[in-house]
Amino acid sequence: MAARDYGQYSGITQAMEIVGERWALLIVRDLLVGPRRYGELAAGLPRIPTNILAARLKELQAAGVIRRAPRSRVIVYELTPYGRELEPVILALGAWGFKAMGDPREEQIITPDSMTMDLRTTFRPDVAATLPATAYAAHFGSTELLIRVDGPSLDVRRGDGAADLAFASGPGIRRLIAGELAPDRAIESGVVQVLSGQGNLLHRFADTFHLAA
Known part of the structure; x- marks a missing residue:
């Protein structure tokens, strides 16, 4: 074949x-x-x-x-x-590759499906299970995702919607997920822009989606 x-x-x-x-x-x-x-x-x-x-x-x-x-x-x-x-294989490959990711090149983009799988890769259900249910409206360039975390369950869908925290970012979101950039510093430096909701919920996002490089 x-x-x-x-x-x-x-x-x-x-x-x-x-x-x-x-x-x-x-x-x-x-x-x-x-x-x-x-x-x-x-x-x-x-x-x-x-x-x-x-x-x-x-x-x-x-x-x-x-x-x-x-x-x-x-x-x-x-x-x-x-x-x-193949799903656990893809997620394991994503976690392995995440450790080798540097800063994005100018031509590199985020697609809805690639970001959805990156979120699945870095999702920590054990941590999420200890936190209140939270909805995030994330804007990555032209990609809009509604991310709902309810205990150890993760649901990611295309589009916008009601959320506890709405934020915008680009490929630099990797630095937050990798723990290279603290949530407060991510906001101060412009890597993450809070659009609505409480900015301190970005700490919850960073705890929920985390994969050290």
Whole structure:
């Protein structure tokens, strides 16, 4: 199925032959957020060539990782149960990669699905379980997410809405999540801009979403 054949008989080799091609895991990442139409996948991965996206989708389908499904007169791509088993792998990779992240390059952007998965990666349910339920309206450039934390449960959805704290930030939010920047300093330096609500709730956000680099 895969263009790459390592010539070895092992589970890791087999996994790499299925999802080791460029862009494959990012397609899986975005589908972990929810089913997507072809155009939505392309918009979420703005640098992927259309022929590569089509090839990866075909390969992942052949491997039983994703499937095409009709939804309201349109076709969407969604993960199969086998594909959803990749979620802990994606989250672990995200946590591992987070430790190597430096300052963002000028051309790097945040997409709704990439930030949703980053929030899942850094979510600390054990800490959240000790805190009051809180809703955050987060604006990362053109990306708007409504983040609801209720005990150990996390719900992240696109769009705006009623929230205890609304704030705006960019890729520099990584410094807050990594613990490199204290919440008060993040506000003072402009890395985070409080739009409404109590600014001290940013401390709660930083406690709830934290992954030391």
